Structures are given as C-alpha cells and as structure tokens.
Amino acid sequence: xxxxxxxxxxxxxxxxxxxxxxxxxxxxxxxxxxxxxxxxxxxxxxxxxxxxxxxxxxxxxxxxxxxxxxxxxxxxxxxxxxxxxxxxxxxxxxxxxxxxxxxxxxxxxxxxxxxxxxxxxxxxxxxxxxxxxxxxxxxxxxxxxxxxxxxxxxxxxxxxxxxxxxxxxxxxxxxxxxxxxxxxxxxxxxxxxxxxxxxxxxxxxxxxxxxxxxxxxxxxxxxxxxxxxxxxxxxxxxxxxxxxxxxxxxxxxxxxxxxxxxxxxxxxxxxxxxxxxxxxxxxxxxxxxxxxxxxxxxxxxxxxxxxxxxxxxxxxxxxxxxxxxxxxxxxxxxxxxxxxxxxxxxxxxxxxxxxxxxxxxxxxxxxxxxxxxxxxxxxxxxxxxxxxxxxxxxxxxxxxxxxxxxxxxxxxxxxxxxxxxxxxxxxxxxxxxxxxxxxxxxxxxxxxxxxxxxxxxxxxxxxxxxxxxxxxxxxxxxxxxxxxxxxxxxxxxxxxxxxxxxxxxxxxxxxxxxxxxxxxxxxxxxxxxxxxxxxxxxxx
Numbered sequence: 446x447x448x449x450x451x452x453x454x455x456x457x458x459x460x461x462x463x464x465x466x467x468x469x470x471x472x473x474x475x476x477x478x479x480x481x482x483x484x485x486x487x488x489x490x491x492x493x494x495x496x497x498x499x500x501x502x503x504x505x506x507x508x509x510x511x512x513x514x515x516x517x518x519x520x521x522x523x524x525x526x527x528x529x530x531x532x533x534x535x536x537x538x539x540x541x542x543x544x545x546x547x548x549x550x551x552x553x554x555x556x557x558x559x560x561x562x563x564x565x566x567x568x569x570x571x572x573x574x575x576x577x578x579x580x581x582x583x584x585x586x587x588x589x590x591x592x593x594x595x596x597x598x599x600x601x602x603x604x605x606x607x608x609x610x611x612x613x614x615x616x617x618x619x620x621x622x623x624x625x626x627x628x629x630x631x632x633x634x635x636x637x638x639x640x641x642x643x644x645x646x647x648x649x650x651x652x653x654x655x656x657x658x659x660x661x662x663x664x665x666x667x668x669x670x671x672x673x674x675x676x677x678x679x680x681x682x683x684x685x686x687x688x689x690x691x692x693x694x695x696x697x698x699x700x701x702x703x704x705x706x707x708x709x710x711x712x713x714x715x716x717x718x719x720x721x722x723x724x725x726x727x728x729x730x731x732x733x734x735x736x737x738x739x740x741x742x743x744x745x746x747x748x749x750x751x752x753x754x755x756x757x758x759x760x761x762x763x764x765x766x767x768x769x770x771x772x773x774x775x776x777x778x779x780x781x782x783x784x785x786x787x788x789x790x791x792x793x794x795x796x797x798x799x800x801x802x803x804x805x806x807x808x809x810x811x812x813x814x815x816x817x818x819x820x821x822x823x824x825x826x827x828x829x830x831x832x833x834x835x836x837x838x839x840x841x842x843x844x845x846x847x848x849x850x851x852x853x854x855x856x857x858x859x860x861x862x863x864x865x866x867x868x869x870x871x872x873x874x875x876x877x878x879x880x881x882x883x884x885x886x887x888x889x890x891x892x893x894x895x896x897x898x899x900x901x902x903x904x905x906x907x908x909x910x911x912x913x914x915x916x917x918x919x920x921x922x923x924x925x926x927x928x929x930x931x932x933x934x935x936x937x938x939x940x941x942x943x944x945x946x947x948x949x950x951x952x953x954x955x956x957x958x959x960x961x962x963x964x965x966x967x968x969x970x971x972x973x974x975x976x977x978x979x980x981x982x983x984x985x
Contacts, residue, residue: 553739554695554717559730566631566656566690586902586934593939593950606946609923613940613949616970619983621666622686623955627981629658630690634975635910638701639966641708646971650962651698652979655715657723658690662983693721693730700747706755714760716744720770733758734770734777747791751799761789765806767828769816782827784814791842791913795849798871802828803851805840811853811863813889817875831873832889834863834896841903842913846927850943852914853896854903854931860914861896862945868893897945902934909934909977910961914941918967930972932961938974938984939963951984 598614601607618624630652640647645663652658667684694715704710709726712733718741720734736743744763751757756772765785770777787807795801802814811834818829837857844852849870851863868889903912916929927943936956940949951972960974960982974982 552695552717554715554719554732554735556719556732556735556739558732559691559693559721561691561728561730564691564693564730566692586904588936589952590935591937591950591952592933592935593947597947605923605926606942609926609928609942610948612922612970613928614951616949616951616972616984618951618953618955619662619985621662621664622683624953624976624980624982625955625957626683627660627686627688627983628979629660629688629975629981630656630979632656632979633908633910633977634962634979634981635697636700637962637964637973637975638703639964639971639973640711641703641967643966643969646966646969646973646983646985648973648981648983649701649711650975650979650981651694651701651713651715653697655692655694655696655698655717656690657693657698657713658688658979660686660688660981662985691730693723694719696744699745702748702750702758704750704755705752712748712750712758714745714748716763718743718745720745720748720758720760722772733772734760734768734779746789749792749794751794752796753799759792759794759802761792761804763788765789767792767802767804781824782819783824784812784827785810790840790911791844793843793845793851795845795870796847796918797849798873801831801845801849801870801873803843803845805843805853805855807839809836809839809855810834811836811840811843811851811861813851813870813894815873815875830887831870832887832894834861834891834894836861841911844914844916844929846916846929846943847918848927848943850927852916852929854901854912854914856903858901858903860899860901860903860931860941862899862943863894863896864943865889865893899941899945899947901931901939904934905959905961909959910975912961912963915964917965920970921968922970928965930963930965932959932963932974934959936960938972938982940972953982953984956982 595614598607598610601610629648629650632652632654634650635653636651638649640649645661648660648662650658650660664687666686693713694717696716698713698715700714702712704712709724711723711725712720713723714720718736719732722731722733724731745760746763747761749759751759758770758772760768762768765783765787766781767784767789768779768781770779784804785806785808789804789806792802792804800816802816804812804814806812813831813833814828815831816828819826820829821827836853836855836859838855840853840855842854846852849865853861853863855861873888905911912932914929914931916927920926920928928948929941931939931941933939933950936959937950937952938960939947940951941947958976958978958980960976962975964973965971969985971983971985973984976982
C-alpha cells in the first residue's frame with residue numbers, strides 16, 4: 446500500500462490515475478497541434494456588455510415551397526385493397542396522373558364553337574328575344590388629388606381650346622348606379638371597349654380569368670324596393686343593373702376589336718394563345734386562331750383589324766412576335782414576324798395607311814414598321830424598320846390616331862406623342878432597297894422620331910392594370926382636335942389633346958378605385974374606366 450494525501454492507495458489505483466494523467470496530457474497536446482494547424486475551434490470572444498437594451502433577432506423567413514398537385518388521400522382498407530399490393534400502387538399512379546391532367550385542363554384554351562347560353566358566368570340569363578344587343582346590330586397615387594381642374598379651364602386664353610376643355614370637363618358620372626354597383630366582370634379588368642353604335646353606350650370588358658362582361662348603360666334603375674332588414678325597415682334598396690358575362694377564354698382577355706363591316710362581330714385575343722370571334726347575332730363564339738398544338742403557350746397581348754382589308758387580322762405576342770392571318774383561309778395559318786427580343790405590350794395600325802405598324806415593347810423601344818417589306822427568313826423574319834425611339838424604361842403601348850400621330854405610355858412616367866411632322870408616315874413610298882440591314886439603318890432619323898413628352902404617373906404596381914392611351918377615332922364634336930384618354934393613379938381619367946394639352950380630369954365621389962383601363966367611344970363623348978375589382982365608371 447502507498448499513502449497519498451493521508452489515504453492508502455493500492456497499486457491498481459495508482460496505475461489508473463497514471464493512465465488518466467497520461468491521457469489528459471495526450472489530448473491537450475493534440476488540441477495544441479490542431480490549433481496550430483488552424484483546424485481547431487475558434488475561441489469565443491465575449492461581446493462587451495450592452496447598455497441594457499436587448500436586440501431581438503428576426504427569425505429567418507421560411508422558404509415557400511411550391512406544392513405539387515396530388516390526389517386526395519383515400520383509405521385502401523375501406524376500399525377493400527391489400528396494403529402495398531400492386532393494385533394499390535397502380536391505383537395511386539392513376540390517381541396522380543388524373544389529378545395532373547385535371548389541373549392542366551383548367552388552363553388549356555377551349556377549342557371549337559361555344560354557345561353563349563352554355564358559358565354564362567353570372568348576371569342576367571342570355572335571352573336573344575330581349576334584343577338588348579341585337580337591336581343596335583340591326584340598325585347599324587394620390588387618391589383624389591387633382592392635377593387639373595376648373596381653375597386651369599378658366600385660365601385658358603385660346604377660345605377653341607377653352608371650349609373643348611369646358612366640353613370634356615362637363616362630362617358627368619353616370620347616375621343610373623354607383624360605380625361600385627356596376628360589377629361588369631368577376632375579376633380585374635384588363636381590356637374594355639365601347640360597341641361602335643352611337644345609339645346607346647354598350648360596354649364590353651374582359652378580365653384576367655377570361656370572362657367577358659356586357660353592360661347596357663341605357664337602362665334605367667327600376668323603382669326602389671324596401672329592404673327586408675328589420676333594423677333598416679325604411680331604407681330603400683336599388684336592385685343591381687342587368688349585366689351578362691361569359692367565360693370565353695381560360696386566361697386573360699387582352700384586347701377587343703369590333704368588325705368595321707359587321708357590328709355583330711367582336712374579336713377577342715387572350716393569354717390562352719387564341720383569338721375568338723363572338724357573333725352577337727348568332728350567340729356563338731368561334732375560335733379563329735390558335736397555335737398548331739394545344740400544348741403551345743403563346744400568350745397574345747393585342748389584336749387589330751386591317752381597316753382596308755377587314756378579313757386580315759394582326760396580333761402581338763408576349764414573346765416579341767407579331768402575327769398576321771387571313772380569316773378567309775383554311776386552315777388559318779399565321780405569318781409570324783419577330784419585331785422585338787422582349788415582350789410586346791401593345792401595337793397599332795395606321796388608320797389611313799395600315800401597312801404602317803407601331804409596336805411598344807419591354808426593351809424600351811417604340812418602333813415603326815412597314816409591312817410591305819419583309820426581311821430575314823423563318824423565325825428571324827421581320828418587317829422593314831421605318832424608325833425607332835428609345836425611352837428610359839419599358840414602353841407599355843403605342844396607339845395611332847386618325848391623322849397618324851402615335852401616343853405611348855412608358856414606365857419612365859411619361860406620355861409621349863410622336864407627330865412625325867417632318868416626314869408624314871402615310872406618304873412614305875415602299876422601301877425598294879435590297880441591300881443593307883434596315884434594322885441598323887432605319888429610314889427615319891432621331892429628329893423625325895422626336896416626341897412631345899408629358900409628365901404622367903404610370904407606376905401601376907402589381908395590382909393595377911397597366912395604363913394605356915386610347916384615342917377617339919372619329920369625334921363628332923370639334924373633330925379637328927384629336928384627343929385620347931388614359932387612367933390616372935389618383936383615381937381619375939385624364940383627357941389629352943393631340944397637341945399635348947390636357948383637356949379634362951374626370952372623377953367623382955363614387956370612384957373609389959383607379960379606373961386604369963380607360964376607353965373613348967369612337968365618335969360620342971362617352972368615356973369609361975375599368976378597375977381592378979371588375980367595376981365600371983362611365984362619364985357622358
């Protein structure tokens with residue numbers, strides 16, 4: 446026995462403690478070697494004491510995982526299947542395939558003819574006997590902050606300008622129903638148009654889900670009814686207006702065009718890659734154009750009818766292409782031309798010279814093209830470039846008026862009016878050059894393309910439809926003054942002249958949202974605006 450600290454230790458205990466000491470020394474040496482090689486843990490540096498305030502660290506945001514479409518779970522035991530059997534596995538695979546097909550079918554465009562009676566979404570049941578449309582066919586971001594008003598009108602010294610400002614500013618909000626009562630389509634309005642009839646305001650609107658709504662603004666509110674609410678026994682209730690909507694497309698309706706030769710024909714383009722012809726007289730909707738395969742996704746952003754050849758349709762796509770089809774041909778095959786490397790937001794044909802085409806695109810360019818000349822082959826084919834203008838940010842739309850001016854709206858917060866005073870577009874002779882690259886050497890110079898700019902807030906954000914200028918085609922009053930409308934983020938509709946002078950700023954107490962989609966009737970002084978909630982504002 447060996448005594449250590451007054452305690453008797455056996456040889457076994459002495460050997461055990463020696464082993465422990467040897468192990469501790471070895472571990473300490475290994476730690477020192479690792480630290481010297483830079484492999485050891487970093488020393489913890491204590492932060493100095495704070496002044497008593499405690500910092501709360503935000504928890505990291507959880508990543509959003511896109512959930513895959515899977516069939517609803519069902520009990521195999523109750524269905525009489527044995528667990529993990531081949532039958533159960535095959536059934537699970539079949540259910541998964543069926544669920545995927547159903548999800549894809551929801552977004553696939555509908556081909557073939559549609560009867561309007563079968564695609565009524567909401568509102569008044571479609572009844573041809575009432576003839577509320579056919580009767581006109583047979584006869585032919587500071588809300589409420591004004592930037593233009595009565596003071597500007599009274600200060601106008603030019604008599605002609607003052608007269609038209611008084612006329613436009615005098616338009617009154619439709620008093621049949623409040624705007625929040627006129628829900629013309631279920632979802633956000635993307636496109637809108639007046640029917641060309643001068644007999645009554647008849648409005649068509651398309652929303653983001655492919656619904657088309659029709660509202661006859663000549664109808665009068667019926668007599669007031671008494672509310673059934675016991676708490677408000679004396680409060681009258683106005684019945685809602687008669688509105689009919691149809692589900693013609695499976696995705697956003699991007700544009701309307703009424704036939705200049707048949708007022709019962711209305712063409713619609715959509716993000717579901719198709720163009721449909723709505724025949725109001727026959728109550729049918731027929732597919733006019735679609736890509737060869739139902740799997741092709743080629744969303745359409747606009748449509749125009751050649752005013753001199755009504756059977757010829759032009760359309761633009763979100764991938765930068767413009768197409769041209771002849772509705773008389775069978776099968777209807779489109780000629781496709783690449784006019785931009787990015788999205789074409791809108792385009793327009795010159796009314797007096799429809800071979801001249803203007804495009805507005807995400808690449809910040811407004812370009813003028815001559816469709817009489819084509820260059821390149823296959824996917825690289827394009828029209829002859831006449832001129833181009835570069836903006837600071839993307840250009841949303843380009844619209845021709847009857848005298849050949851082009852109005853554009855862009856995200857650099859400007860409206861630009863191109864007048865082409867130096868070189869009128871309608872007088873351009875066909876380009877006979879066979880050599881050279883016209884994309885690099887356009888026919889019009891920068892001075893020819895120089896616009897008149899107007900400051901205008903075009904920052905719509907995510908939930909408001911993009912603002913686009915729209916001209917009045919053939920005004921009845923003071924036809925010498927070209928005019929167009931565009932939505933205002935302060936919940937107004939702005940009216941401008943072709944000279945760039947503002948003519949009016951239309952609003953009202955019932956306008957509670959931005960009337961982003963603003964349109965003019967082609968001849969009457971009727972103006973409408975559509976909101977993100979599918980509701981309608983009308984001034985006349």
